Every structure is written in C-alpha cells, then in structure tokens.
Amino acid sequence: MTRITIEQAAQYVGQRVVIPGWLYNLRKSGKIAFPILRDGTGIMQCVAVKSQLPEELFETIKDLTQESSIIVTGTVRAEPRAPGGYELDVENLEVVQRVPESDPYPITPKEHGIDFLLDHRHLWLRSRRQHAILRVRHEVVRAIRDYFDSHGFTLLDTPIFTPAACEGTTTLFEVNYFDDEKVYLTQSGQLYNEATAMAFGKVYTFGPTFRAERSKTRRHLTEFWMVEPEMAYATLEDVKQVAEELILHVVGRVLANRRRELETLGRNLEKLEAIQAPFPRISYDQAVEILKKKGSEIQWGGDFGGADETLLSEEFDRPVMVDRYPTAVKAFYMQPDPERPEVALGVDVLAPEGYGEIIGGGQRIHDLDLLLQRIREHNLPEEAFSWYIDLRKYGSVPHGGFGMGVERCVAWLCGLDHVRETIPFPRMLYRTRP
C-alpha cells in the first residue's frame, strides 16, 4: 500500500493509503471516533466507525493519548467541510508509541505561559501556530536565495570567526580559540562581502550573526540570520532598487505558497497584498519632520529609536525607505553624500505596522584617503583593517549593499508580537535552552 503524507492526500482520493504521524487531538462519541492526525506536512481528520472495525482496535483508538505516534491505514475521502478538504476512513491503526496517562504530553489545549512554552520549545514546535510560522520562515529563506541566485549574485559565505570588530566590541561575543587567542562571532559579513564583491561583482552571504546586546525587546535575539548582498559598481540607488525587488519577491512568494499558514496565523492578508512597488522614499530630513509633527522628541542629528520607527511606519501602508542619515550616527565606512557630506548615502527600510527596520545598508566609502581618515576618526586599529584598506588600493570602485534580518521579516509577514517565535530555538539574554 502507498505511504503518503497529508499534503499529498488530494492526489489519492478514493485510494487506500498509509499515513504515519502523531495524534494531534481526539474527538469521540460512543460509536465513532475522530482521531486528528498530524504528520508534519498537515493535519487531517480520520474517521473510525465502531461497527466497521474489530472491537479491540476501536477501543485502542478511543483510548489514544495526545502525541502518541500512530500509523493509520485507510481510504482518502474528499470532504469539503473538513479543514484540509479531505478525511481518512480508518481501516487500521498501529500504535508505535503510546504516551502514557501517567506522563502525558505537557502542552495541552489550555493556555500556557511563555516561559513554559519556551522551556518546551522542542515540543511546542508541533503546535499548529508554531508549525505555520516556521513553514513561512522556510519560504522566506527560499525566496531570498532564489532572488539572489536568479539575479547574478554569487553566494560567498563569510566567516563566523572574526578577528576584529566591525562596529565596536561592546556587543561582540568573545570565543576562546586555541592557545589563549580570542576571536569574536560575526555581527555582519559586510566587510568580507566588500572583498568578495571585488572578486565576483555581485555577491551575498546568508548565515547566522550574533549580537551581545543586553536588550529584552520584542525585536532582539542574540543569534539571528541575516542575508547581506553587496554589489561592485553600484550606488545608493542600486541598493534601494535591489532592496525593493527583494522584499516584493519575498512577500509575493509567501502569499503564493504559504497562504494557508498565514490564514492559520490569522494574518490580515490585505495588508500584505498592499505591498506593491514603488515603496515610498523619503530622506532622513523628511522623516524627522514627520516625527516631530507626530509628537516625537527627535532632533536632527539623532538616530531613530524603536518608538520613532513605529511612529514613522504608521504613515505608510508599505515599507518606507529612509535615506541620507547624519554621517555622525552611522558606521565609519558609509559614503558621505558628495553634495552634502554631513549626511551619508545610507538607507534603512522600515516595515509597515510597526515592525521596525528590516533592512539597513547603503554605499560604502571607496576612496582610500577618506577611508583612512574615517578609520582614524573612529579610533579603529588600522592594522586590523589593513586587508579592508587593500580593497581601496587595488581596483577600488563605488559599491554598496545591505543586510536584511530574517526573523524580523518573518515576524512582520506572520504578524507576530515577538521575534522569538520566528526561529526554531531562540537565543536571548536569559534563554539558551533547550
């Protein structure tokens, strides 16, 4: 007999199949039992009729406990009223492991506190909402990679172990390497991306990054995934265009392939369908004016806080691109605007609905003397940056790129309150287990 997954049920209507999985839930009356089966690809109601089954088997089914592993044999039937559109008429059911009543599955349909759920993350992942979120995440990752792979970018994985700090050492995790040497976990692959972009033209890196921030906000993880493209012979305008195209591609793919999961999450799909080109483009100057009118205390020259980002994004129904921030608040490598050096050719993209910055990037300094000047102004160790400086000595060109955080994107697309549910095993200030 054919072993199938619940996702494949539509192709097997009227056929006898075997589906291995777990008992998600059980409804029963005297003469009929409805084991709800989950198998990792979906959830399906099975129908076990007492009069059609051996007595012992029906009793076994009636006594099944939540999350017991079971292999169900039966015939697929189209049932428009069923959640997935199909049901399975049970002929046989093999119990692989029965969860005993004496030690029942800890996550029950009742409400649990967030600490309890995070302590049981290894099991919580089986719940319908968590399952939906992480399938959206997979689609987001695929969409990102497909976008870059089909637009001439070469993947070059930048290192996790880095000898020097990209933007200060206070938020770096220190690793004990061999023989008392210390290395740090990467916060960004950008500097390395600049080297690979000079070798490959258009590149991206996509991996975990680390920030030792003592933040307990709903937007922070200590370990998160980031995709970072970088392009040689590119300007701020090119960076904005790729950022817009990438976001449109990701939103489109999630809407096309993960609509069912978004519905499970109760996501307002109209808000995602409104994400169309062109995205509004405003300057930092304009953003400050908008924020002041809305009551923010921000003054020209200051960086936006999370509250400012939320306030700003409320003004727009799609991601907003804010460019030309004050040079003083931005990283040392940011290219100043030649016509107005007090602002840098950088851009942040803020997601709508208060989800904050999902993309930050811009054009990098390509002039050797200016870069050296900035490194000195920021009191950075020139020796540690010698390889980075080399990139301005040997065939320097205007170039730029950005970083996009996967977890914030997923939180936005899924409409979640906190990024902690967007990664299988979140790592936070006070959370390193399981």
Place this chain on the structure above:
Amino acid sequence: MTRITIEQAAQYVGQRVVIPGWLYNLRKSGKIAFPILRDGTGIMQCVAVKSQLPEELFETIKDLTQESSIIVTGTVRAEPRAPGGYELDVENLEVVQRVPESDPYPITPKEHGIDFLLDHRHLWLRSRRQHAILRVRHEVVRAIRDYFDSHGFTLLDTPIFTPAACEGTTTLFEVNYFDDEKVYLTQSGQLYNEATAMAFGKVYTFGPTFRAERSKTRRHLTEFWMVEPEMAYATLEDVKQVAEELILHVVGRVLANRRRELETLGRNLEKLEAIQAPFPRISYDQAVEILKKKGSEIQWGGDFGGADETLLSEEFDRPVMVDRYPTAVKAFYMQPDPERPEVALGVDVLAPEGYGEIIGGGQRIHDLDLLLQRIREHNLPEEAFSWYIDLRKYGSVPHGGFGMGVERCVAWLCGLDHVRETIPFPRMLYRTRP
C-alpha cells in the same frame, strides 16, 4: 548604452555595450593592446587598436596596471579562438582607479607560497582558480537546498549556541555569554533535528558548525558548513537512499552548470561522470577484511583513520557506503542492530579518490529505556539531555538522518589537495585572518 556582464556577452554580439570590471592582465605590441578584463562573471579579452583610438586613450590603456578598475565601452565580437568565445573591440575605456606602480597588486602571475596567499585571501579570491572553486561551491549549496526543498523537507535552522555537548566537550569552542554563563558553538544540529523531525516529518538544517580540533590535516577546518537532514519514520535504508540521491543530484548539477569551472581547475571529468547509482554498499566487517588484505593494521572494533578511508575508497570508482560499525566506537544515540547489538545502524559514505568521509549518519535510538541506559553508560548529564529524552516519551518513532560536509564535497568535486580553498575565508588552527 547597455551595461552587461561578461557572462551575457553571447547575447550582445555586434552590439555596443559597457562592461565595468578590473584589469586581469595586459598584453601589448606597438600598435595594439589586449587588456584582459574580468568582471566577476568571467574573463574577456578586449582589443584596443592604436589607429582607431585617440592617442591619449591608447597610452592610458598601454600603461594600465594589474587590477586597476576600468569601465570598457566597445562592440562584442564572436571570436572562436578566444577563451570565452567573445572579444570586445574597445571604443572607450574609463579608469576608475589605477593601481600605482609604487604599490602594485601583490599577487602576480609568479608562484606564491600558501601562507602569503592565505594572508592575502581577500585578493586571492580574484584569481581564476579560486573564482572557479567558489562558483562550484555556490552550485553545490544550491543543489543541496534544491534537493531537500523539492523532496518534502522543511528547513529548520538549529541553534549555533548550545548549552551542552553532543559528543564530548574537548572539541567544543566555548563562548562567554552574559553574566559569566558559558555556551558552546554547535558541532552538529542533529539532536535538535530530531526534535524538529517529530514536528515536521522530514527536516534539514544547513549552517556553519565548529570543531576545536588541533588537527592540521588537509581535511580539517575549525569552521565549516554542514547540511543535516533528519526523517521521522525512517530506517537506515531510508537514510542510505537519501544520501545516494543527494550525492547524485549534487554531482549532476555541478557537471551540468559548472563544467567550465571544472575545466579551469583541470578536473578529470570522466571520474565525476562515473558517479552513478547504485553506490557500492558494504558492511564494516567487509571493509575491515578489504583493509587487512591491503595491508592496513586495522582490527575489528577499531574506527577507520584517514589512511584507511583512502585505502578503502581506492577500491571503488564511486562513493562507497559502509554500514554497521561497532556500537562501541559510535555515538551514544546510535540505534544498535536488533539482530546484532554489537554493531550500530550507522552508515558512512566515503568519497572516491581518497577524499574520505563526506557523509556520516544512521538510525537513532527511539526506545526510551535504551536511550537512558546509553546516556548513563556514556556518563552524560541526564538533566542536560532532558529535552532530548522527552522526544522518546511523547510519540517516539524510528528515525534517522545524516550530516554532509560542504567543504569536503567541494574539495572532492574540484579535485583539490586541501579543503582550505573551498571556503571564502578558511579558519584553521593557526589561521583566523583576514
């Protein structure tokens, strides 16, 4: 005028185009100069004829230095004798940054030592061989992801920060977390994969992993990328089948899409074209017999060293699968063969041509009591494994998976002597820069 990449030249024959890039090399006579342009997608010979260009421009071209950044305007011409099949007849050439004679590009056509090249890795990546290797790597990564994405596997990124050791602490990198807490960098996502497989059925994780081994062999990096699939309701035979399919898929894709790069590397393509199903499958017992006949000192019960792996792989023209290793030399979670508990239901796949183990995996223990017994026998802290033990309490099923190292695969496919060239910025015992 249209800006194109060298890779796109075939579509623009007879057309005027602009190609930004870098000077890879320059040949010249009195009346003609041949700047070799590289742009990250390929290499193209340009033809600058003195009589057809302003005098000053021709002098500029003749004086170009290696790796100067240039933007070339010209007409694409098919030229069967040219390496890429096309040449560019130069009309204009803009120098973006000229590398000065006083500080020339450090990597010249002459031979350099490996330490010099690794110290200049940020520039070495521009060389033809390194470029080819890393494009093969990109194809390998894409092929791996495409295989799993199209075979019902869900991507679930397992954590890098892990509280406990998977297989002993001696080869773990320790990270200073907050408030004097210590965490470790992951050596394998497998234990977490087992949790996600119970939630999603078929899963994979694909990210960097870390081993603090004091090894200086040609097969070891301290930071390397590994893909690890895991399947619920699966046996050792399922694991072998997926491993075989995956390798065939990767080899096929690299041969189809990166043939030019393999030729650049001088790879013997016949050896890769010989990689066809079915792969030879032998037992550990048989492997020991073969090794003894070939003069190895191995005795039944011992694990294979690198030399044994090389000796064994010489016997076959394709990857060989060796299964049922002695339980005593394998990890605590390995399912013993029910008919012969002294061997475990594990499998290693050895690449041909002496490239050693590229895959290791097998079936995991799913019985609660047996797992508890093994954890005690290995003196592992039961408390730290409580979440892993939970997986055997709540819907345990037979399951298995494997890990495949990207760098060893790329080294094999490219025919390289050392894995250090298979990753953009290799990290080794004495190498953490640039």
